[in-house]
Amino acid sequence: MDLYGGIEGGGTKFVCAYGSGPGDIRDEIRYPTGTPEESIGRAIEFFRGVDGLRAVGIASFGPLDPNPKSPTWGYVTTTPKPGWAHTDFAGPIRRELGIPVGFDTDVNAAALAEYRWGAAQGLDSCLYLTVGTGIGGGAVVGGQMIHGMMHPEMGHVRIPHDRDMDGYPGFCTYHGDCLEGLACGPAMEARWGGRAETLPDDHPAWELEAHYLALGLIAYIVTLSPERIILGGGVMERRILFPMVRSHVQKLLNGYIRTPELTDEIDAYIVPPDLGNQAGVLGGMALAQAKLATESGM
Numbered sequence: 276m277d278l279y280g281g282i283e284g285g286g287t288k289f290v291c292a293y294g295s296g297p298g299d300i301r302d303e304i305r306y307p308t309g310t311p312e313e314s315i316g317r318a319i320e321f322f323r324g325v326d327g328l329r330a331v332g333i334a335s336f337g338p339l340d341p342n343p344k345s346p347t348w349g350y351v352t353t354t355p356k357p358g359w360a361h362t363d364f365a366g367p368i369r370r371e372l373g374i375p376v377g378f379d380t381d382v383n384a385a386a387l388a389e390y391r392w393g394a395a396q397g398l399d400s401c402l403y404l405t406v407g408t409g410i411g412g413g414a415v416v417g418g419q420m421i422h423g424m425m426h427p428e429m430g431h432v433r434i435p436h437d438r439d440m441d442g443y444p445g446f447c448t449y450h451g452d453c454l455e456g457l458a459c460g461p462a463m464e465a466r467w468g469g470r471a472e473t474l475p476d477d478h479p480a481w482e483l484e485a486h487y488l489a490l491g492l493i494a495y496i497v498t499l500s501p502e503r504i505i506l507g508g509g510v511m512e513r514r515i516l517f518p519m520v521r522s523h524v525q526k527l528l529n530g531y532i533r534t535p536e537l538t539d540e541i542d543a544y545i546v547p548p549d550l551g552n553q554a555g556v557l558g559g560m561a562l563a564q565a566k567l568a569t570e571s572g573m
C-alpha cells in the first residue's frame with residue numbers, strides 16, 4: 276500500500292507520522308523544535324527506510340516560500356524564530372529521502388486536510404483559521420490551496436478598532452492592532468492580565484474576542500466566499516466562542532448576504548476542526564498526496 280509521510284513543523288514542536296490516511300497512522304513521533312539541523316535531521320531519520328513511503332508533506336510555520344518555481348522553494352523565510360530565518364526546510368528532506376516533498380503553511384495544510392478528510396469533506400471550498408499564539412488562515416478553492424504571490428497572511432487583516440471601547444494598542448510587531456494584534460492569545464493575556472484559558476466564560480473578554488474574530492471572518496467571507504469556515508487553535512478551545520462568533524458575523528453582515536450558510540445553517544457553517552490535534556500532521560500527509568498526484572500527472 277502507498278504510504279504518505281506528514282511533518283507538522285511548528286514553532287514549539289514537531290510531529291512526524293506516516294500512513295495511508297487518518298484511520299491508518301502507522302507510526303508517529305513528537306519532539307520539541309530545536310535547531311533546523313536537529314529538527315529536520317530527526318524527521319529524515321524517522322522516515323528513512325519506511326517501506327512503501329511515496330511522498331512526504333511539510334506543514335510548516337511561516338512565512339515561507341511555497342512556489343515550486345522559486346529558487347527558495349521549501350525555505351522558511353523571514354521568521355523571527357531564532358536560527359530558522361532563511362532555512363531550507365524541504366530541500367534536505369527531498370535530497371535525503373529521494374521522494375517528492377510537498378511544502379506549505381501549517382494553515383493551508385490544515386485547510387487541505389479538513390477539505391479532504393474532515394469538516395469540509397464533500398465541499399468545493401473552505402477556510403481554516405487558527406487562533407492561538409498568533410492568527411493564521413489558509414483556504415482551499417476547487418481542491419487547490421490559495422497561494423498567489425506566496426501565501427495568505429490572513430491574521431494580519433486590518434479591522435476597525437474602537438479605542439474608546441478597547442484601549443489596548445495591539446500585539447503585532449508590524450501593525451499593532453491588526454486582527455492578530457487584537458485577538459491572538461497573547462493579546463488577550465496582555466489586555467486582561469490573565470491567560471485566556473484562565474478567564475471565566477462570563478468574562479467580557481470573550482464577547483470582545485468574538486467581535487474581533489467576526490470582523491476578520493467578514494473580510495474573508497466577502498472576498499473568498501468560502502463554503503465552510505473552520506476555526507481551530509488554542510483560543511478556540513473555548514467552545515462558547517462559536518455561538519458568539521456566529522451571532523456577531525450575522526449582526527455585522529446585517530442581512531447583506533442571504534445564503535443558507537449565513538442564515539438558518541450558520542451552526543454548520545462556522546465550525547471547529549474535525550481532525551482535532553491531528554490536523555497539522557494530517558495536513559502534511561495531505562500535502563504529500565497532492566504533491567505525488569501533481570508530479571505523476573494524476
Ligand code: ZN
Pocket residue numbers: 430431447448449450451453454455456
Ligand atoms: Zn499584523
